[in-house]
Amino acid sequence: xxxxxxxxxxxxxxxxxxxxxxxxxxxxxxxxxxxxxxxxxxxxxxxxxxxxxxxxxxxxxxxxxxxxxxxxxxxxxxxxxxxxxxxxxxxxxxxxxxxxxxxxxxxxxxxxxx
Amino acid sequence: xxxxxxxxxxxxxxxxxxxxxxxxxxxxxxxxxxxxxxxxxxxxxxxxxxxxxxxxxxxxxxxxxxxxxxxxxxxxxxxxxxxxxxxxxxxxxxxxxxxxxxxxxxxxxx
Numbered sequence: 572x573x574x575x576x577x578x579x580x581x582x583x584x585x586x587x588x589x590x591x592x593x594x595x596x597x598x599x600x601x602x603x604x605x606x607x608x609x610x611x612x613x614x615x616x617x618x619x620x621x622x623x624x625x626x627x628x629x630x631x632x633x634x635x636x637x638x639x640x641x642x643x644x645x646x647x648x649x650x651x652x653x654x655x656x657x658x659x660x661x662x663x664x665x666x667x668x669x670x671x672x673x674x675x676x677x678x679x680x681x682x683x684x685x
Numbered sequence: 686x687x688x689x690x691x692x693x694x695x696x697x698x699x700x701x702x703x704x705x706x707x708x709x710x711x712x713x714x715x716x717x718x719x720x721x722x723x724x725x726x727x728x729x730x731x732x733x734x735x736x737x738x739x740x741x742x743x744x745x746x747x748x749x750x751x752x753x754x755x756x757x758x759x760x761x762x763x764x765x766x767x768x769x770x771x772x773x774x775x776x777x778x779x780x781x782x783x784x785x786x787x788x789x790x791x792x793x794x795x
Binding site: 573575577611612613614616619627661663668669670671672673674675676677678679 | 717721726727729730774776781782787788
């Protein structure tokens with residue numbers, strides 16, 4: 572375990588469903604990130620939170636809705652997704668935005684939209 | 686524009702040999718570089734980093750080389766073992782964000 576925990580590990584959902592991904596870290600980090608990882612593509616940054624405040628939304632469709640209630644928890648709420656949204660969703664954290672000492676990643680949630 | 690790329694998408698190496706994975710970057714203002722390892726079913730794991738004021742850094746069996754003149758980063762793994770099989774990503778930090786490359790899949794031949 573890296574110190575960043577993501578649940579669930581696997582998720583299959585229909586296009587009309589609503590689900591949420593959860594990320595938790597107790598590393599004392601203040602910045603948290605959501606990334607999308609698709610086959611043969613670089614990691615795509617989706618959202619950045621710094622001290623619970625959203626500092627970046629990388630042109631992500633509104634069917635993805637992040638929530639950061641505190642510096643230790645990050646959620647990604649999903650609704651009316653499309654099949655092309657199927658991917659590995661990775662959460663990461665760092666001491667501060669920009670990752671002076673790199674990011675610590677969770678193991679990801681493998682999402683399949685049917 | 687800013688980009689991080691890898692010269693080869695796959696690399697096969699005989700067990701016990703040394704591996705070299707390369708990465709090109711284009712942002713000359715990037716000040717910090719990281720190599721990550723991602724095993725199947727896991728998230729990327731930090732291996733080693735280097736700041737722009739250095740040109741070489743060594744860890745346990747790994748060495749990162751930075752050539753700022755040609756904007757090139759490499760990861761050397763000594764005496765490659767089966768457990769080194771994974772996808773390796775480089776990342777560069779510029780404008781307070783990390784940008785990741787596509788990754789190179791390293792396969793170890795027994």
